[in-house]
Structures are given as structure tokens and as C-alpha cells.
Amino acid sequence: MNNYDSPQQFLYVIIALICAACIAFTMTPIARVLAFKIGAVDVPKDSRRMHRVAMPLLGGVAIFTAFIVTVLAFCDLKENYREILGLLFGATVIVATGILDDRFSLNPFLKLFLQIIAALIVALCGITIDNVGIFNSSGELFALGNFSIPITVIWIVAVTNAVNLIDGLDGLSCGVSTISALSILVSSFFMPDVPPIAILLTAIFAGSCLGFLPYNFNPAKIFMGDTGSMFLGFTLSTISVIGVFKTDAIIAYWVPFIAFAVPLFDTTFAFVRRILQGKSPFSADRGHIHHKLIDMGFNQRQSVTILYAISAIFGIASVLWAINRPIGGIVVIVCAAIILFINWRFITKSDTTRQETGLGLSHLIPEKQKGTDEVAAITRSDVAEAQTNESQSNKE
Numbered sequence: 537m538n539n540y541d542s543p544q545q546f547l548y549v550i551i552a553l554i555c556a557a558c559i560a561f562t563m564t565p566i567a568r569v570l571a572f573k574i575g576a577v578d579v580p581k582d583s584r585r586m587h588r589v590a591m592p593l594l595g596g597v598a599i600f601t602a603f604i605v606t607v608l609a610f611c612d613l614k615e616n617y618r619e620i621l622g623l624l625f626g627a628t629v630i631v632a633t634g635i636l637d638d639r640f641s642l643n644p645f646l647k648l649f650l651q652i653i654a655a656l657i658v659a660l661c662g663i664t665i666d667n668v669g670i671f672n673s674s675g676e677l678f679a680l681g682n683f684s685i686p687i688t689v690i691w692i693v694a695v696t697n698a699v700n701l702i703d704g705l706d707g708l709s710c711g712v713s714t715i716s717a718l719s720i721l722v723s724s725f726f727m728p729d730v731p732p733i734a735i736l737l738t739a740i741f742a743g744s745c746l747g748f749l750p751y752n753f754n755p756a757k758i759f760m761g762d763t764g765s766m767f768l769g770f771t772l773s774t775i776s777v778i779g780v781f782k783t784d785a786i787i788a789y790w791v792p793f794i795a796f797a798v799p800l801f802d803t804t805f806a807f808v809r810r811i812l813q814g815k816s817p818f819s820a821d822r823g824h825i826h827h828k829l830i831d832m833g834f835n836q837r838q839s840v841t842i843l844y845a846i847s848a849i850f851g852i853a854s855v856l857w858a859i860n861r862p863i864g865g866i867v868v869i870v871c872a873a874i875i876l877f878i879n880w881r882f883i884t885k886s887d888t889t890r891q892e893t894g895l896g897l898s899h900l901i902p903e904k905q906k907g908t909d910e911v912a913a914i915t916r917s918d919v920a921e922a923q924t925n926e927s928q929s930n931k932e
Contacts, residue, residue, distance in 0.1 A: 545732075548610075548736075549735060549736055549739045550739070551610075552606055552609075552610040552736060552739050552740050552743065553739040553740065553742055553743035553746075554743060555606050555609070555610070555740075555743065556602045556603060556605075556606040556739075556740045556741075556742075556743030556744040556747065557602075557743040557744070557746045557747035558747060559601065559602035559605055559606060559744075559747065560598050560599055560601075560602035560743070560744045560745075560746075560747025560748045561747035561748070561750065561751075562747075563597075563598035563601050563602060564595060564598040564747075564748055564751045564758060565751075566598070567592075567594045567595055567596075567597045567598040567758065568592045568594075568595075568751075568757065568758045570594055570597065571592035571593050571594040571638075571758070571761075572592055574594075574639060575639065576592065576593045576594050576635070576638045576639045576761065577590045577591060577592050577593060578590065578591045578592075578593055578638075578759055578761070591756065591758065591759050592758050592759070593638040593758070593759050593760070593761030593762075593763065594635065594638060594758075594761055594763055594764075595748055595751065595752060595758045595759055595760040595761065595763075595764050596631065596634055596760045596761055596762075596763030596764020596765065596766075596767050596768075597631070597635070597763055597764075598747075598748055599710075599744045599745060599747075599748050599760070599764050599767060599768070600627065600631045600744075600763070600764075600767050602743070602744040602747055602748075603627075603740055603741060603744045603767075603771065604624065604627075606740045606743070606744070607620060607624070607737065607740055610736060610740065611733060611736060611737070612733075615733075616731075616733040618661050618662050618663070619661070619662075619663060619731075619733055619737075619778050620733075621661060622657060622658045622660075622661025622662065622663045622774075623658065623663070623737070623771070623774050623775075623778070625657050625661075626654040626655065626657040626658040626770065626774065627654070627767060627770060627771055627774075629650060629653060629654040629657065630650075630651065630654045630696070630766050630767050630770045631763055631766075631767050633647060633650040633651070633654075633762075633766065634761060634762040634763030634764070634765075634766045634767065635763050637761075637762040637763075638761040638762055638763055644816075644818035645818070647762075648693070648697075648818075651692075651693050651696055651697070651766070651770075652689060652693060654692075654770060655688065655689040655692035655693050655696075655770075656685075656689060658688070658692060658774050658777070659684075659685045659688045659689055659692075660685075663688070663774060663777050663778055664684045664685055664687075664688045664777065665680060665684060665687050665688045665691060665777055665781045666679065666680060666684050666781075666782075667679050667680060667781075668680060668687075668789060677784070677786065688777060691773055691777070692770060692773040692774060692777070694773075694800070694803070695769045695770075695772055695773035695776075695796060695799070695800070696766050696769035696770045696773060697766075697769065697803060698769060698796065698799035698800050698802070698803040699712075699713055699765055699766070699768045699769030699772065699799050700762060700765040700766050700769055701799070701802065701803050701806060701824065702798070702799045702802050702803075702824065702825075702826065702843075703759075703760060703764075703765040704824055704826050704827065705754070705826045705830075705836050705839055705840050706752060706753060706754035706755065706756035706836055706837075706840065707749060707752045707753035707754060707756065707840050708826060708839075708840050708843060709760065709764075709765045709768060709799075710745050710748060710749050710752050710760060710764070710768065711745075711749060711753070711840065711843075711844050711847075712798055712799060712843060712844065712847045713745055713768040713769075713772060714742055714745040714746055714749065715844060715847040715848055715851050716772060716795045716796050716799075716847065716851065717738055717741050717742040717745065717772060717775075718742050718851065719795040719850075719851030719852075719854045719855060720738050720772075720775070720776065720779070720780065720791070720792065720795050720854070721735065721738045721739055721742060722851075722855050722858075723780070723788075723791050723795070723854055723855050723857075723858035723859075724738065724779055724780065724858075726855070726858050726859045727780070727783050727788055727791075727858055728783075729782065729783040729784050729788075730779045730780060730782070730783055731778060731779060731782060733778065734775055734778045734779025734780070734782070735779065737775050737778065737779075738775050738779065741771055741772070741775060745768065748760070748764075753840075754836045754837045754840065769799070772796065773792075776792040780792055787857060787858075787860060787862060788857075788858060790857055790862075791854045791857055791858050792854075794850050794853050794854040794857055794865065795850060795851055795854040797847075797850040798825075798843060798846055798847045798850065801825075802824055802825050805825075806821070806823065806824060809821075809823055825843065826839050826840070826843065829842060829843075832880075846872070846876070849868060849869065849872040850869065852865075852868055853865035853866070853868045853869050856868065
């Protein structure tokens, strides 16, 4: 066990989680108002978007604020100043990038450049992946040496974009990130070499997500925007470097990959698909996992719940992996894959079995959104009118 194995220390972690959740919950309405004030709203102007009305962005500001305040309140800054400063400075760059993108729609390559800058800030503060666990006869770790910083930057940027790209349905990215964080948190309690600061940061991160989720779950009242989704991916990946990647157990190095399996798989598949189609890997399309579930007849809540369940399965597998039971983790994943295949192959393909599930699945594949230009025009005018009315009321 680690330094948080006593009841008092465990309670301290839980209190930090609750504090972050409360701050995020109370900050979200303020972020919603701010989004309308500065015009950071998402207007449904293409078939990829699942919402029909303009939605305020900047929910990530509430998550970021909750995380920052709780970290400063609960973490020992003197003992862990390098980790905390590196994470907070890098996260600030990411959040600033997200706010600008939510307001002005930045060029994808400019966003990538700023993500690399943020990851470099983390790496230059000493938060790096120094060793890699590979299965070999000697059971030794492979030292990265001079490749430590580049590998760290690649990992952080990859997870940042992975979480960002699955943010396509109400509550999906935030919920999956919460499940991944809780999986890492539970796994860390079973790994003796995980630094205590990593456990505390993971708990605070999970609490910040949980506090925002009630506003973001379908039907959502606010979106995280790129501000939130990039912050979630950036923070998750950085905390994994501070924590799990610092252990001496070879088997522990696979825990983050298993815990983050859903966003990593979806992003990898999306990039490969786009490249094979001769498109830019950063071009948007309607081929993500959540889009496929919608096209199969599931509604937003059902699609998100399915992906939550898949994330939880991988989360359980990561915990089993952390306690040195990889076979158990593989069994869980294989059994879940068989169940999912049966559901996909034999249940969702038939109108009769769809009805017999009791899940209210439509037998018709939903048509793609029609009249999106008209919807966009209506919602733009609604937003403009709301902002005008609000400014007039403020003057009065």
C-alpha cells in the first residue's frame, strides 16, 4: 500500500474529492452565463452535432476552477511544487487555448502547436515518463533516456486529443473521463510505489468532473467545449505520468492504456480511417463510435450509457491488472466483448428483438438532421436576442 492507506488519510482524499465536486457544481451556472456573455455558444450547423439548439460552452472553466482551487487548498505545495506548478501552468495554457477555440474556432494545427507547448511545460518541470515496462525474461524496465521528454509529450498530446474527440454526446467525454479517473484512483491504492500526490490529484480531478456532470448529462444545459475536453485529457495524462508511470512494476505500465481504452481506441480508429480516405486526420466527420450507436437506433442517453459501461469494464480490468491479476482483466474484457457482439449481431439487427429488449430501441435508423441551416439561423437569432435582452436588462 501507499501513504494513503490509513483511514484518516483515505478520508482526506475523499473530502478533497467532495470539495472539488461542490465547487464545480456551484461554478457551472456562472460559466453558463459567461458563455452567453462572450458569445461562446455551439450552434448546430452540420449533421455531426446531436443538439438542435445553441448550447453555451465554457463548462470546462467550471471544472478547471474547481480543480485549481481544490489543489491549492489540499495539496502540499512545498513538497510537490514541481509537479503542481508543471500541471497547473500547462493546464492554464490548455484552458486558454480551449477558450479561444470555443470563441473563435482556431486552426487545428495551431491548437496542436499550443498543446505541444503545454506538454513541454509539464515535461520541462520534471514530469516525464523515464522508463517503459515491457515483458521480458529479466523483468526489468527499459530506460528511455533522451527519449523521455518526446515520449511524454506524445503521450500527453495523444490523450488530450483522444478525450477531445469523443466529446460528441451529452455527458460522454466528462463521464468517460470520470470513470477513467476513478479506475486510476482505485488502481493507485493497490500499487505501493504510486506517489501520494498523484492519488490526491486523481481524486480532485474525479470530483471536479462529478460536480459538472449533472449539468452535462442528457439533456445537457451546458457543454464543456474544447476548454473542458482538452483540459480533461491533458490532466488525466499528466496525472498518469506523475503517478502510475513512476512505479517500478512492469505490469502497472499497462494500467493507463486500459483505463483510457475507449477514447484512445476511438481516436486511433478515427485517424486511421481519415488517412485511408485521403483526408486530414484532424478533419471532422461522423464516424466516431457514438455516431455509429446513434445510427443503430440508440438515443443519446442509451449511447452514452453503453459507452459508460464499456469504460467501466476496461476500468475494472485496469484495477485487476494493477493488483497483478492480468488474466482476470483479460477474462472480463473478453466476456464483455462477447456480450457486446451478441447484442450487436443478434439483437439490434432484428425489429422483434429490439422491441423485446424493453429498452425502447427504434427499429428505424434515425435520419440525418435536415434543415440544419434553418436551425442554425434560428438558434443564432435566439442567442443574439437573448444577449440583447440581457444587456438591456442590465442597463435598466
